[in-house]
Amino acid sequence: MVGLNKNILRSIIILSYIMIIALILSGISALFSYLNTGADRSSMLHTEIQKVAQYTPKLTWTPLQNEGRHMDSQNLIALQNDYLDAWYVKHIAYKTNKTAGIKDYYTDSARTHLCDFIALNKDQNITIEATTLSHNPTLDFFSEDGQLAVITDRDVVEYKRIFKDNEPILETTETATYKIVFLLEDGFWRIRHLIKESQMPFKAKISKIETNNLSIKGINYYPKDTPWNMFGDKFSKDIITNDFKIIKQAGLNTVRIFVQYEDFGKAEVKPKKLEKLKQTLDIAEAQRLKVVLTLFDFYGDYSVMDWTLNQRHASTIVDTFKNHNAIVAWDIKNEPNLDFESRGKSNVVAWLDAMIHLVRSTDSIHPVTIGWSNTASASILKDKVDLVSFHYYEDINELDTAIKTLKKNIPNKKLVLQEYGISSYSGLWKPFGSSEEDQANYHKKIQDIIADNNLEFMSWTLYDFTEIPKEVVGRLPWRKNIQEHFGFIKQNGERKPAFRYMAKP
Known part of the structure; x- marks a missing residue:
């Protein structure tokens, strides 16, 4: 009986050793694969931004006729996603006066201005609730090395509601045109420059719909x-x-x-x-x-x-x-x-x-x-x-x-x-x-x-x-x-x- 118990104990020790070795090898294999293929971008994000429907303004691209290198659909989708996410994190930052996520979608120079603006608003107890409802981007330029892109976004319909000391002080809907320069850094299309070229009050087109013959x-x-x-x-x-x-x-x-x-x-x-x-x-x-x-x-x-x-x-x-x-x-x-x-x-x-x-x-x-x-x-x-x-x-x-x-x-x-x-x-x-x-x-x-x-x-x-x-x-x-x-x-x-x-x- 003593010999039988020793054999059982020996078997358990050997199986445990095999399982530990297998787990170590699995971890090394996963790390090797990670270092050779690059980290999944979603795992790199330090924000709440995930690829779920959370910010979906209407977006209509002008047919591509840009200078420089032709942009394939995969790059265009990546650029579009990062562009919309950049708007989203900016709106969150303006609403909360916190800068989480800004660094993922704006370069060092671009986020300096944003962070200064957010700090000023926080100091004066000003918050901004905003969203964009439609975009009409045109790709103007895509560099030969695939690291820089320039777009013009026309007729951006942007709604804003501004609060001071938690009381509303301004509500406006505007139509604006933006020029945006992107740099590809660490797998992100980050905004380097975002310049508002023009803006005007938004005026909805109201067409008269005939209801005289309507019978309900x-x-x-x-x-x-x-x-x-x-x-x-x-x-x-x-x-x-x-x-x-x-x-x-x-x-x-x-x-x-x-x-x-x-x-x-x-x-x-x-x-x-x-x-x-x-x-x-x-x-x-x-x-x-x-x-x-x-x-x-x-x-x-x-x-x-x-x-x-x-x-x-x-x-x-x-x-x-x-x-x-x-x-x-x-x-x-x-x-x-x-x-x-x-x-x-x-x-x-x-x-x-x-x-x-x-x-x-x-x-x-x-x-x-x-x-x-x-x-x-x-x-x-x-x-x-x-x-x-x-x-x-x-x-x-x-x-x-x-x-x-x-x-x-x-x-x-x-x-x-x-x-x-x-x-x-x-x-x-x-x-x-x-x-x-x-x-x-x-x-x-x-x-x-x-x-x-x-x-x-x-x-x-x-x-x-x-x-x-x-x-x-x-x-x-x-x-x-x-x-x-x-x-x-x-x-x-x-x-x-x-x-x-x-x-x-």
Whole structure:
């Protein structure tokens, strides 16, 4: 037995020795490979910059006709990536008054000026939130040794918001032209010189979109079993087709549907979600229904540093579907004024302005609107949108006056009553709520008001729901139960008395 134990111990020692030798050899091999092939650039970065979607302004190169050596696509992509990263780290530095990352994208001489500027701002408690939204670079020169490049970047749209002592003192959007000289150092295209050659206030091109012939008689739509998750795993073309038939037969011509920012992949829009959205638009077209597509649902950040990601998200969707026959209008965001208190009104309005410009520059045919939660906010950006949309869940007896006030303040734009309705819930959590008959009377009366004021309209909503995400109305049961009973059709498929007033009888 003693001999057996010695043999086992000897075997364990030999195996351990072999494993230690193997690990040492593996480490030496990895080091040798590293020294001979060069370190991966991503492992060299001392910043948070990684090759993920975090700064994606629209960038359009002029066809290459530069002096010097021809630049291949690999070098051009590397130059482009480092150029955008240089802008990104500069924006981060201006916002935080810290210089982390600057040395990776600017040469010694270039970063001296940047660091001095940042130090001055820090001393005076000034911070700058900024981003660029579009670039149009031209490669002017690429040296024969591949170590120097010169570009001219024209019509750079740059947004800035300047704060002193945490209070905003200036907000501006400019169009500028830059001349940039790059040196290739340690595998990075670093900026040696960045000179602003010209600048002027940015003026968005606003083309008038004809809306006089527009007729929106519609409804906000979610399938009854998947509210706020229409494009998830339970997506069903058959259910949507049947529902759209019901909507069309009720005398309506439009549906409003929602694209949720995170669900669709944020900046990297998911192809599977686009395909489901396309199928939905195809079904609408087959049923002779138009679609108001609401973007950025469940988005609520508005951070300037996120603008290029938001821009990429919206441009992907709008560019994909701008020629689809079902699209009738783009709705930038649902009820953004509800974020005024938590995110700051100026931040939200500036973001909306930028997204309106993005959608308009991508699609110059279809009108743009914003789904304000009330009439009080509906005049905001009235000169930038084509349709003024508002929601109304207040006292119906005050609606006519509110509409006339809006018409007086906004005489030259079509008004869309984009959401309205009343719950038929009356029970434990609201014993004196409205009945189904009350709901029918409400819709009959509001259709009269709509007709008298010649409004476009979209009611809320086709079905009663049983599952409502907490993100919509929270967890409180009295709020959820009320929200579940706004539909014209019960969960069991039975039509409520209000169904006959979905459109003007």
